[in-house]
Amino acid sequence: MKIISWNIDSLNAALTSDSNRALLTREILYNLKNEEPDIIAIQETKLPMGGPSKKHKEILDENFKGYDYAWLTSKEPARKGYAGTMFLYKKSITPDITYPVIGAPTTMDFEGRIITMEMENFYLINVYTPNAGSDLKRLSDRQIWDEKFADYLCKLNEKKPVIATGDFNVAHREIDLAHPDTNHFSAGFTDEERQGFSNLLARGFIDTFRLIHGDVLGTYTWWAQRVKTSKINNSGWRIDYFIVSNSLKDKIIKSEMIDSGQRQDHAPILLEIKE
Template structure:
């Protein structure tokens, strides 16, 4: 089975805008289409509460005719057109779709951050983890989220093996970002967030990229848009992951990044696993 995960940073812009960035996003979508994955997980769709428009669905059907789309969007009292997650999966697949609430703090449960697929022998779940904020104003809530999310994955794992993917908004170790020394109190690399990710792995999950590639350095999934040279200089962070239940880690045959060309922000990641 082949899976792809990508924080798209606005599905609407990627599908309908004529901006240079949108054109770059569509090039990434073409690359994703070429991989012919069984399941595609998308984060930060930024769609309205009702989800994709008729136009969005028409474009998705044209571009991905062999796929079914399911989604969850931000709802009141959360912000409008914020966060949001989506799956595209091959039409012949017949998973049960859930949009769980995990008793997370403030409005996080209403922000469309988790959508899951249940198959006969495993789960696939897609997450867009909340950012702690540039001034770490949401760090306390983020720590509670990490605990609740770890509980959620562990509960799934008690029933059947789990594949968890998405934007986890944390660089786990120093080798997961280009400049750890200057980012000690930056969102995504605080001791608290890193410990939260460690705690999640300790509940019985494996970071598949590290499992396959060991301590390789300089391989990232995100480069800041606001810094024009971030990607040219490879000043990036690895904050997007495929995690699997420990008991199926040796079934993973591929876990790596997909080249997104000159487009900054997130790049897609890909997993192949023999289930």
Template sequence: MRLISWNIDSLNAALTSDSNRAVLSREVIDTIIEKDADVIALQETKLPRKGPSKKHMEHLAEYFKGYSYVWRNSQEPARKSYAGTMFLYKDKYSPEVFYPEIDVPDTMDLEGRIITLDFGEFYLTQVYTPNAGSGLKRLKERQVWDEKYAEYLQNLDKEKVVLATGDYNVAHKEIDLAHPQNNRNSAGFTEEERQGFTNLLDKGFTDTFRHIHGDVTDVYSWWAQRAKTSKINNSGWRIDYWLVSDRIADKIVKSEMIDSGSRQDHTPILLEIDLQLEK
């Protein structure tokens, strides 16, 4: 079974814009399609409140032939065309879809951040974790999110095994970013956020990349757009993850980044695992 996750940073733009960045995004989509994944998870879709427009749907049908999709978008009073997630899965599958709320502060439950699919034998869930923000202004709310989200995954895991993915907006260990000393109090590398991720793993989940690759360094999933040379210099962070229930860690076959070429920001991440999807 092959699965891909990607914070696309605007599916809206990737499908409808002719900007240089949108062109690069479509090149990454082409790369993803070549992988022939069973399921594709997208974060930060930034679609309208009502969901994909007719134009969006036409392009989705063009780029993702043979896939069905479900989405979740930001709703009032959360910001318009903000955050959002989407699952695409091969037409032969028909999972049950859930749009959970986890009782978190502010408008976080209304920002379209979690979708869960029930494939019968296991859950597949994705998340776009809230950023602690400039000046860490949302750090306290983020700590509550981390606690509530960990409880949510733990409860899923009590029912059946879980595959969880997404942009977790945290570099867990010093080896997960290029310059840890310079980012001690930066959003995504505070002690609070790192501990929140540790607490999540301690509830029975395996970081599949570390399970396969150990303490390898210099492998990242995100490079800041604002620093023009961040990707050239590999000044990146690993903040995107595939997690699985500990008890199926032995079924992990592959967990790696997918090359996104010259496009900065997030790169897609791939998981191959020896599980059978229920059709």
């Protein structure tokens, strides 16, 4: 089975806008189908509260023939048109899809951050982890999220193996970003967030990229949009992951990034796993 995951930073814009950035995003999105994935997990869709519009659906149906989709958007009391997740999956797949509430603080459970697909032999979770925010204003809430999300995955793992993918908003180790020395107090690389990810792995999960590639340097999934030279200089962070239950370790075939060309922000990631 082949699964792709991507924080698209607005599926809404990618499908409907003609800005240069939207055109780049749309090209990447449509090219993902050439990989012939069984499933695409998308984060940060920024769709309206009511979900895909008629125009969105027409575009998806035209460009992803043979695929169904499931979505979750941000709703009150959270901000509208914020966060959001989506699965695109082949119509030959017939999963049981749920939208879990994990008991996260503030409005996090209303921001459209988790969709779960139950397959015959495993669970697949699409997650968009909350950012700790500017001045780390949301860090304490983020720590609670990390605990609640880990509890949720472990509960699923008691029933069948788990694959969790998405934007985890943390560079786990110093080798997961280009400039660790200057970022220890930056959102996504605080000791607290890194420890939260370590705690999750310690409860029975594996970072598939490190499993396959070891301690390789310089491979990232995100480059800051606001820094024009971030991608040219490869000043990136690896904050997007496929993690799996330990029991799936021997079934991982491939875990890697997909080239996103000159477009900064997130790059898609890919997992191939034996069924």
